[in-house]
Amino acid sequence: MTNKNQLLQERWKSSLQNNYGTPEISLVKGLGAQVWDADGNEYLDFLGGIATNILGHAHPALISAVTKQVTELGHVSNLYSHPRAIELAEKLKELTGSTEAKVFFCNSGAEANEAALKLSRLSGRKKVVSTLGSFHGRTIGALSITGQIAKRKAFLPLLKDVTFIPFNDVKAAKKAIGKKVAMVIVEPIQGENGVVVPDLGYLKTLRELTSKHGVLLVFDCVQTGMGRTGEWFGFEHEGVTPDVITLAKGLGGGLPLGAMIAIGEASSLFEPGSHGSTFGGSPVACASALASIEYLEDEKILERVKNLELTLKLEISKNPMVSTVRGSGLLIGIVLKEPIAKKIITDLQQNGVLANATSDSVIRIAPPLIVADSQVSHFIEVFRKVSSNYER
Ligand SMILES: Cc1ncc(COP(=O)(O)O)c(C=O)c1O
The missing domain is CATH 3.40.640.10 (Type I PLP-dependent aspartate aminotransferase-like (Major domain))
Structure with missing residues (x-):
């Protein structure tokens, strides 16, 4: 049976230019650091529109400011x-x-x-x-x-x-x-x-x-x-x-x-x-x-960002597949010991986490700055699980 993501892929392919290739999933809804695709699959958004959605998705402060302004x-x-x-x-x-x-x-x-x-x-x-x-x-x-x-x-x-x-x-x-x-x-x-x-x-x-x-x-x-x-x-x-x-x-x-x-x-x-x-x-x-x-x-979010950086760097650097963790705040590059970044990104997505690979060996994460502590822990856990499949 064809699912909605597949149907949207076909429609994308026939009507949009090929400069991005054809994305695999179509996102239809977001809340905080979570997004959902057209088939209802839920993801933890650790890319945040590539360092863009600083308050995540559907933030009440933005909804109210934008609604007020567009009305006026x-x-x-x-x-x-x-x-x-x-x-x-x-x-x-x-x-x-x-x-x-x-x-x-x-x-x-x-x-x-x-x-x-x-x-x-x-x-x-x-x-x-x-x-x-x-x-x-x-x-x-x-x-x-x-x-x-x-x-x-x-x-x-x-x-x-x-x-x-x-x-x-x-x-x-x-x-x-x-x-x-x-x-x-x-x-x-x-x-x-x-x-x-x-x-x-x-x-x-x-x-x-x-x-x-x-x-x-x-x-x-x-x-x-x-x-x-x-x-x-x-x-x-x-x-x-x-x-x-x-x-x-x-x-x-x-x-x-x-x-x-x-x-x-x-x-x-x-x-x-x-x-x-x-x-x-x-x-x-x-x-x-x-x-x-x-x-x-x-909400003093910038202080939180610095603390979350420390947690992410400390925990991710313990991972045996990781060579170094670099970056600042919530813009982090995970440098892998092997050129498996793209495989890991696919595996993360299948396990409900979105991030991206900037090269064969570097994974970039840039979650919304309002990401919850529990979501950071969840990312660390899923990344550990997914990367352990490549340990020799
Ligand atoms: C440092 C930097 N400069 C400029 C750009 C281009 O921004 P835009 O895609 O909004 O034109 C980007 C986008 O990734 C960027 O990271």
Whole structure:
């Protein structure tokens, strides 16, 4: 008998483009860190829309904020202002700790990085320094500064004047960063590349080098922002401030929202007409973001995130199939001793747990920040059970 997931797979295949392949299951319902597929199977969502659903699914705070906003005012063009965008920009400024910061709203991570790229052109320089293995998005501009050959090769030629240096390599950074460079863009933790964490001091060195040569330093916090690492932004543990922060994913609490925050002198580079977006910073997405931030603050969720990181790292590293556990907060890469990550992901799914493999040997988990202690224990237990089948 054909089940509903299979039927939806066939409909997907015949009507949607093949850029994602055809997903095996179709999710129809969510609550907190749980989701259900079209056949009623329940899963523990340890991927959270890939680090996006920070409050999980169907959170009452979001339902109420979004419902209220859509009832009052759903969309305005950018010819008019609206209070939610102003409130959110003010809140983000407060979180950056900079009274000088200014925010541009868009809808996604790629768009936030596109905005940073355009901003950097207004400095009068064109060169960009990025890192190998980085991921900054799929639009032509964002792809041009993305250091993953497989994603770029079908679309060459991309923008010129981009130099890729090895991530976490101070010597290479010293060589590449000079007076002709407009911006250096780096993820505080390379998420798509397998949750790769640089040595402490790397971001600080980039700050020193960029300041010395008048180069804009852009921290792409699309994946590491909004409390994901246990701090509001993934670079805070280094005690450095960039010139530009890009955000998306968790910012809208599950609704499409991105931001490019320029700090200090960089905040005055855009002028009327420099850039824009029809939907960027819509009242509904901003209302959702404000409600998410308020909830995280009121419930002191960031502290919980740090504690859960410790539990997950401690317990998972005891697993004999695991080589290392890396990452920060609730963005964790489980590095396996053998290239069985994809098999384990399939087994986890069959056992009611969703996560993803960033390569043959790395599993990434990024659950909602509101995940319950019991759900964390459940993940550890199912992962132990599933991986034990591969022990020799
Ligand atoms: C660090 C980083 N930057 C940018 C992006 C692109 O974001 P989007 O898919 O919203 O365009 C991603 C997405 O995974 C990301 O992880």
